[in-house]
Amino acid sequence: MFSKPIRNITTLVLPVGGLGTRLHPLTIHTPKALVKVAGRPLLDYMLIEARDAKIKDVVLVINPSQRAAFEKYVRRSRTLFPSLKFHVRLQHKPLGDGHAVAQAAEIVKNRPFAVRFCDDIVLGRVPALASLIAHATRQNGSVILLERVPKKIVSRYGVVGARKIGKRLYRIFRIVEKPVMKDAPSNLTIVGGYVFMPSIMRRLKLAVRALSSKEKDVLRLAFVLEDGLAKKEKIFGWELEGVRLDCGTLEGIARAEKYIRKSGKRW
Known part of the structure; x- marks a missing residue:
């Protein structure tokens, strides 16, 4: 447990190494995180959140085969987001989202940090990342972004059992x-946003070392969080305010495009 009060959370890890097979043909020549929605790459929406949350360091964890595309993107983004410092780390094997986050350990060090996944654009009065950071600071614990969904679709997501405290x-x-559906502890589902205490990165690093060479052996964030809960670590959830746009499928991309353009919001 991270006992010292949190002062600043200024590092954001963005695991963007996925090949995006569900988004073919859009991702045949373009990394999933760089697919455009309403004229901007998905990754831009995460960087806007980062800027608004006063993040300083952004760690992109990428697939080595997409290095050239992301290096070009970073050169552009240094102009568009001058307050952000970019770091690129490689995930050489697709060993799970937890393994991807662990590649940022050298930058994160022994500090709290945030994680966002580009699949989920969250639009609301208060930016999602800034809200997560505020709650993590107030609770002095890890916080997961949650969304309440109809029970009939809970099987698509990670689901939490939780007690409301505010x-x-x-x-x-x-x-x-x-x-x-019958085994789901609630209809509160995990969205791609987190703020983690240093203990989570320590658990990730230990779990990476324990990975076997088996092809199907992967490290999921959920496994590490479950381990933390088993050891009585404080983990909180914040139910998002606003609209979540799931951009993990072609249908989701189309809906997000329509919603953002209809909203008239300028990014």
Whole structure:
């Protein structure tokens, strides 16, 4: 447990190494995170959140085969987002989202840090990342972004068992990956946004060392969080305010495009 009060959370890890096969043909020649929605790459929406949350360091964890595309993107982004310092780290094998986040350990060091996944654009009055950081600071614990969904679709997501402790704020006691509806502890599902205490990175590093050479052996963030819960670590959930646009499928991209253009919001 991170006992010292949190002062600043200024590092954001963006795992963007996915090949985006569900987004073919858009991702045949373009990394998933650079697919455009309403005229901007998905990654831009994460960087806007980062800028608004006063993030200083952004770590892109990429697939080595896409290095040239991301290096070009970073050169452009240094002009568009001058307050952000960019770091690129390689994930040589697709060994899971937890393994991807662990590649940022050298930059994160022994500090709290944030994680966002580009699949989920969250639009609201208060930016999602800034809200997560505020709650993590207040609770002095890790915080996961949550969304309440209809029970009939909970099997698509990671689902939490939680106790409400404040307005939109929960203390999490259980995480279940893609449960069938009858086994789901709630209809509060995990969205791609987190603020983690240093203990989570320590657990990730230990778990990476324990990975076997088996092809199907992967490290999921959910596994590490479940381990933390088992050891009585404080993990909270914040139910998002606003709209989540799931951009993990072609249909989701089309819906997000329509919603953002209709909203008239300028980015």
